[in-house]
Amino acid sequence: MNESAALAHLLERGQLTRADLRALTTLSTPTISEVLRRLVDSGLVTIAGRVSGRPGPHAEIYAVNADAAYTAAISVRDAMTTGVPTLTAALCDLTGVVRARVESSIDFEATDPVDAVVELVERLHTESGVPTGSLRYVQLGVAGSYDPFEATIKHSDIPNWERPGLVPEIGLRLGTQVGVENDVNLAAVAERERGVAREADGFALVWLGEEGLGAAIDINGVMLRGARGGAGEIGYMPMSAAGSADDACGEQTVSLQELVGGPAVLELATAHGIPGDTPAEAVAAAAADPENAGKFLDVLARRVSVAIAAIVAVLDPALVVLAGQVSQAGGEVLRDAVSRALTRTTPLETSIEVTAIHDDAVLLGALDAGLAEVRQSLLDGIRDKSAP
Numbered sequence: 001m002n003e004s005a006a007l008a009h010l011l012e013r014g015q016l017t018r019a020d021l022r023a024l025t026t027l028s029t030p031t032i033s034e035v036l037r038r039l040v041d042s043g044l045v046t047i048a049g050r051v052s053g054r055p056g057p058h059a060e061i062y063a064v065n066a067d068a069a070y071t072a073a074i075s076v077r078d079a080m081t082t083g084v085p086t087l088t089a090a091l092c093d094l095t096g097v098v099r100a101r102v103e104s105s106i107d108f109e110a111t112d113p114v115d116a117v118v119e120l121v122e123r124l125h126t127e128s129g130v131p132t133g134s135l136r137y138v139q140l141g142v143a144g145s146y147d148p149f150e151a152t153i154k155h156s157d158i159p160n161w162e163r164p165g166l167v168p169e170i171g172l173r174l175g176t177q178v179g180v181e182n183d184v185n186l187a188a189v190a191e192r193e194r195g196v197a198r199e200a201d202g203f204a205l206v207w208l209g210e211e212g213l214g215a216a217i218d219i220n221g222v223m224l225r226g227a228r229g230g231a232g233e234i235g236y237m238p239m240s241a242a243g244s245a246d247d248a249c250g251e252q253t254v255s256l257q258e259l260v261g262g263p264a265v266l267e268l269a270t271a272h273g274i275p276g277d278t279p280a281e282a283v284a285a286a287a288a289d290p291e292n293a294g295k296f297l298d299v300l301a302r303r304v305s306v307a308i309a310a311i312v313a314v315l316d317p318a319l320v321v322l323a324g325q326v327s328q329a330g331g332e333v334l335r336d337a338v339s340r341a342l343t344r345t346t347p348l349e350t351s352i353e354v355t356a357i358h359d360d361a362v363l364l365g366a367l368d369a370g371l372a373e374v375r376q377s378l379l380d381g382i383r384d385k386s387a388p
Helices: 002-013 018-025 029-042 113-128 166-174 183-194 256-260 262-271 279-288 294-315 325-345 361-386
Strands: 045-051 059-064 070-077 086-093 098-105 135-142 145-147 152-154 177-182 202-208 213-219 238-240 253-255 319-323 351-354
Touching: 002 018, 002 029, 002 059, 002 361, 018 029, 018 059, 029 045, 029 059, 070 113, 070 183, 070 361, 086 113, 086 361, 098 113, 113 135, 113 166, 135 166, 135 183, 135 361, 145 177, 152 166, 166 177, 177 183, 177 361, 183 202, 183 213, 183 319, 183 361, 202 294, 202 325, 213 256, 213 294, 238 256, 253 256, 256 262, 256 294, 262 279, 262 294, 279 294, 279 325, 294 319, 294 325, 319 325, 325 351
Parallel strands: 070 135, 135 177, 202 319, 319 351
Antiparallel strands: 045 059, 070 086, 086 098, 145 152, 202 213, 238 253
16 A cells, blocks of 8 residues: 555655655655665666755665556547548657657558457557556547446447447457547546646537547536536437528427537538638637627537537536537537527526547547546555555
8 A cells, every 4th residue: 555655646746756756655764765675676666866966875766667658649530631530649658758650541441450450459559669568547538438237339320339348359469458539428527637627626628620529527627428428429319490490491300510610610600601621620720700700609609609508507507618520620619609609598697618639539538537547446456565
């Protein structure tokens, strides 16, 4: 337990001296010295240097051994512009430093997903020089939900990714543990770790992407996934179009995806004369000229506000983060329009912000989630060894 506590402090704070660790753990000097000796002997901790400039012997500085374990993250997403799914992968060490990053467009009608993932991980090892035996965990981010009871990815539009037994097969081929998480949930993980939600007790993230939309709910740092991993699949929510969007939609019942999904945004932009080959390009053009694109922005904001109003009415989050390519393209202009529309839609209140993450949020969240799993498994392993 003492070793686990010392390692946890080093993982959280970085480099520490023996005196630092003694103060943080309240252990005696002989005990913390023995703890550090065992951690160094196990390969989990290294002596990173010595403190100079003070009287007496130089104090040793301890740090986590970055090469003790590695995490791989893979973002699986469909591409509206090319029609060919893309896999983006990264590998990081135990300190979170990314050692390699690769990307590949793959036709999954012709290529088995297991082969594609294994080949991508092999490329990570080749580019980073990290030996395969050091990989402790692979985190997949998918546009869909993962049912842990059936070990099956559901609600995915990418061919062959809903195949039963796919995830265990990937783990068997790679020889390591594989986790699966919804892509929007992983974007929320990144927002919690790196973005505007770092100080929030809890928040909701609404993803407006090039292809689809979704939501993630963070409750005090814990992700709400639902019984079968389907929490946040707001695109399937049936809506009464006349009550939720512009009158042009008519009285028919449609899904929220048909109102706010990427294709619907592009169609709406075209109808209002907004240029752009993709939803993000169209929204960026509107945000750059809000005076002439006011009608389009108002209609789009009203549609988005319906999704946010439902989330706020049920969960009352202190913060809603707008993320995804469309949200980023609209920026503060779209945020302000959505805030105004939400005020007209419901008397309930929440703060709305645009994501601060401009890299691949799903990939970054997968790295953060995978690294957390690896670190926890190391801490649990130390505790298990100490159990009587």
